[in-house]
Amino acid sequence: xxxxTQTPRYLIKTRGQQVTLSCSPISGHRSVxxxxxxxxxxxxxxxxxxxxxxxxxxxxxxxFSGRQFSNSRSEMNVSTLELGDSALYLCASSQGxxxxxxxxxxxxxxxx
Amino acid sequence: xxxxxxxxxxxxxxxGRISILNCDYTNSMFDYFLWYKKYPAEGPTFLxxxxxxxxxxxxxxxxxxxxxxxxxxxxxxxxxxxxxxxxYFCAASGGINTGNQFYFGTGTSLTVIP
Numbered sequence: 001x002x003x004x005t006q007t008p009r010y011l012i013k014t015r016g017q018q019v020t021l022s023c024s025p026i027s028g029h030r031s032v033x034x035x036x037x038x039x040x041x042x043x044x045x046x047x048x049x050x051x052x053x054x055x056x057x058x059x060x061x062x063x064f065s066g067r068q069f070s071n072s073r074s075e076m077n078v079s080t081l082e083l084g085d086s087a088l089y090l091c092a093s094s095q096g097x098x099x100x101x102x103x104x105x106x107x108x109x110x111x112x
Numbered sequence: 113x114x115x116x117x118x119x120x121x122x123x124x125x126x127x128g129r130i131s132i133l134n135c136d137y138t139n140s141m142f143d144y145f146l147w148y149k150k151y152p153a154e155g156p157t158f159l160x161x162x163x164x165x166x167x168x169x170x171x172x173x174x175x176x177x178x179x180x181x182x183x184x185x186x187x188x189x190x191x192x193x194x195x196x197x198x199x200y201f202c203a204a205s206g207g208i209n210t211g212n213q214f215y216f217g218t219g220t221s222l223t224v225i226p
Contacts, residue, residue: 004155033213042118042218043156043201056211090155098144098163098207101214103155 002026004093004104012110018079021107025072025093032074033101034066037088046089049074078109086111115139116204118217126225131189133220135202138183142204142215147176147187150199150219159200160187192224 005024013019025032034046045058049068066076072093078085088108092101117136125131133147143164148156162169162176162185169176175188189196199221203214 006155031212035216040218043203043216045213045215048213050212056213058213092155098205100146100158100161101203102158103148105153105155108153 004091004102006089006091006104006107008107009105010108010110012112013081014112015081015083017081018077019081019109021076021078021089021091021109023074023076023091023093023104025074025091026102029093029095029102030072031094031096031101032068032072033092033094034074034076035090035092036060037090037106038086043090046076081111083111085109114218115142116202116215116217118200118202118220120220121218122221122223124223124225125192127194128191131187131192131196131222131224133187133189133200133202133222135185135187135217136183137185137204137215139204139206139210139215140183141206141209144205144207145176145178145185146203146214147174148201148203149196150201156201189222192222194224194226197222197224 031050033048035043047057063079068074088106090106092103094101146161147159150156178185199219203216205214
């Protein structure tokens with residue numbers, strides 16, 4: 001089975017711009033979660049989607065949004081980028097909430 | 113509020129010895145725990161899990177212990193190998209009782225010295 005894929009792998013943007021990140025889960029996985037990783041902060045939960053429905057959202061401002069499509073692929077959007085949004089954004093898929101999550105390689109976003 | 117804590121940011125161990133990584137949690141609703149390993153520039157890789165009905169789970173060189181009363185879990189790696197050098201994250205979930213999300217610790221960077 002192919003693993004979780006994320007595109008693009010690297011992205012450089014300037015403050016005020018917006019960005020869309022994409023995640024393709026493992027085939028058959030209906031749950032997709034997004035995380036932000038910054039040095040010393042571990043993985044901070046952004047949101048989780050299951051069958052196109054957002055089931056939970058972490059403590060991030062409304063500039064962070066996402067969606068999931070009928071084929072379980074998911075996108076994450078960040079509007080009005082700030083310098084502090086520079087981070088590694090990770091997507092993970094799983095069969096359900098009591099199954100291990102499989103992570104993609106991440107998208108490294110740099111905001112200048 | 114960090115519900116899952118890894119209080120040791122780093123750990124160094126000699127090759128062949130045991131590595132013990134620790135994790136504490138605060139939410140008594142957590143009933144499913146996982147450990148991940150992460151190399152630089154890669155996503156975390158699932159290592160091993162344990163549910164709250166068990167207190168130990170083994171997979172090869174990796175063993176996870178769960179002490180529910182102390183809200184503590186640990187990962188033992190025996191014997192440690194240089195390829196084990198990575199950042200290790202513990203994660204916890206209580207399913208729908210904790211919002212269908214996994215809570216991650218801040219990670220422990222393990223260095224295995226040849």
